[in-house]
Amino acid sequence: MNEILLRNRGTANLHTISVYREQGGYRALEKALSLQPDDVISIVQESGLRGRGGAGFPAGAKWRLLTRYRVKTVYLICNADEGEPGTFKDRYIMEFDPHCLIEGMTIAAYATGAHHGFIYIRGEYDWIERVLELALAEARTEGMLGHSIMGSGFSFYIDIYRGAGSYVCGEETALIESLEGKAGRPRLKPPFPAASGLYGEPTVIHNVTTLSFIPFIIINGPDAFKGIGKNRKEGTKLFGISGHVNRPGLYEYPMGTALRELIYEAAGGVRDGKGLKAVIPGGLSAPLLRADEIDVEMDFPSLNAAGTMLGSGGIIVLDEDTSIPRMAQKAAAFYAHESCGQCTPCREGTHMIKFLIDRINEGQGTGTDLEHILKLCRYIRGSTICAFGIAATMPIAAMIVKFRSEFEALLRS
Amino acid sequence: MIDAGLKKEIEGLMIKFPCIDSAILPSLTLIQERKGFISQGDMEELSRILKFSQARIFSVASFYSMLKLRPRGKYHLQVCTNISCSLLREKTLMEHLSRILGIGDGETTGDGLFSLEAVECLGSCGYAPAMMINSDHFENLGFDQVDRIIESLREKERAGGV
Known part of the structure; x- marks a missing residue:
């Protein structure tokens, strides 16, 4: 069995608590509540579960940081501000398997001592928010959420909080700022949210997908989770495959699965019988790979070694006819639009890059434009408060470096 | 104009979260849902209801791309x-x-x-x-x-x- 999160895909009415419980749902919560919080943390730590939002921080270690704050109010936030272009995994879980998320959150809350949780969902997911509201109400009615869950004495409450169209709010401290009724501008770290997060209190933040793995790990044990990944990589990963493929969609495969296998077997290969030009392997912010670079295992260390990242697992496939300068133009427009404006290098730099790439695509680029863009990318990297500056520059620099001749062909001679 | 019904809903949001600051964004979203967009007058009234400065309300309203400060099509x-x-x-x-x-x-x-x-x-x-x-x-x-x-x-x- 290689699927964890999608194993019940297609089960009718899985979003209702009765069907979820028929599938064994909420047994993990019952088991967790019979253990000490520290033991729950140990199980998750041993499983090797790493954050599935993009950064890949070990989940158990994050929880361990919270244990020193047992006397303080601890908040748990589920980051459902899915906005990385190419990514559409969290929406599946929330729409079709919301109780899995609620159960995972409640176990995480028990382990970390949180009594109040938030699901911060992007504003565009209006219909999913309604599914979640119903699921939360069901969970409360059945005593899986709220006061003294299953009579354990442990209480936990979840509120849904709606974003309003800001990509950078997916960054955890920007998300906290947004939850505090401010513009979503990332905070300087440290302090990290584990020490000072929402309302200045210790806060644990996880992506939807990370939290949804928790019930499986608690029921089946850490080794069952670790055992699924290839070559001792931990667990599975949801991959959203889009672009020029025959079968775009959401797939779950073991960590370490070859990118080639995902494109040609899961997604049925490049559509219309065309050749492959390049692949963005982990959401738009992950530097693209050329067709000759796709024999890479899809896990955190392997993709880092290949000069890119696993990120959100959003795979965008580009066929041989795709114009990379046009893709760079889309990417540059996106980052210029979404920069929060707090740090000058990012605010000004993303717009300068957009200006230059637009100019090149319009046939008005000059001989030094490419060097200027690469220089701007270097200047922005590392000189901003959050990782947006890196995310905005890495993919564009990679497009220019790997497909330079396509850009040069557009320059004014 | 924020009418009595809408005001009551906003007051509900003021006590929903552990901290009243968290009511700002949902209030703005709510106003937009009811009225199609958020006017200058709405922001002024919201600032009086929530007791935050108009600058604070505007800083939030103007940051998020889904919040519209001008009328849109139906x-x-x-x-x-x-x-x-x-x-x-x-x-x-x-x-x-x-x-x-x-x-x-x-x-x-x-x-x-x-x-x-x-x-x-x-x-x-x-x-x-x-x-x-x-x-x-x-x-x-x-x-x-x-x-x-x-x-x-x-x-x-x-x-x-x-």
Whole structure:
């Protein structure tokens, strides 16, 4: 069995608590509540579960940081501000398997001592928010959420909080700022949210997908989770495959699965019988790979070694006819639009890059434009408060470096 | 004008969260849901209800791209223009809509019925191309299907729909 999160895909009415419980749902919560919080943390730590939002921080270690704050109010936030272009995994879980998320959150809350949780969902997911509201109400009615869950004495409450169209709010401290009724501008770290997060209190933040793995790990044990990944990589990963493929969609495969296998077997290969030009392997912010670079295992260390990242697992496939300068133009427009404006290098730099790439695509680029863009990318990297500056520059620099001749062909001679 | 009913709902939000600051964004979203957009007057009134400065309210209202400070069309079309939604056809959904409605990005039709906005990723990459009409999602859109949707909305208006 290689699927964890999608194993019940297609089960009718899985979003209702009765069907979820028929599938064994909420047994993990019952088991967790019979253990000490520290033991729950140990199980998750041993499983090797790493954050599935993009950064890949070990989940158990994050929880361990919270244990020193047992006397303080601890908040748990589920980051459902899915906005990385190419990514559409969290929406599946929330729409079709919301109780899995609620159960995972409640176990995480028990382990970390949180009594109040938030699901911060992007504003565009209006219909999913309604599914979640119903699921939360069901969970409360059945005593899986709220006061003294299953009579354990442990209480936990979840509120849904709606974003309003800001990509950078997916960054955890920007998300906290947004939850505090401010513009979503990332905070300087440290302090990290584990020490000072929402309302200045210790806060644990996880992506939807990370939290949804928790019930499986608690029921089946850490080794069952670790055992699924290839070559001792931990667990599975949801991959959203889009672009020029025959079968775009959401797939779950073991960590370490070859990118080639995902494109040609899961997604049925490049559509219309065309050749492959390049692949963005982990959401738009992950530097693209050329067709000759796709024999890479899809896990955190392997993709880092290949000069890119696993990120959100959003795979965008580009066929041989795709114009990379046009893709760079889309990417540059996106980052210029979404920069929060707090740090000058990012605010000004993303717009300068957009200006230059637009100019090149319009046939008005000059001989030094490419060097200027690469220089701007270097200047922005590392000189901003959050990782947006890196995310905005890495993919564009990679497009220019790997497909330079396509850009040069557009320059004014 | 924030009427008594809306004010009551906002007051509900003030006690919903552990900290009143968290009521600002949901209040603005609520005002927009009820009134279509958030006016200067609404922000002034909200500042009095929540007891935050007008500057604070405006700093939030002006930051988030889904919050609109000017009137929009009755049907606000938000069209994804990011990579996956642009890859599949020669012409993009945005170009097609722009042509059939006769308006560009950020514009509203003369009858006030439709407004068009290019937006970033809607999380529909596997079901591209996608757009939203007000809060409804539409995915896997063919151009003929888009034409039918637009025509059905026009038809509804002609029939004196709500």
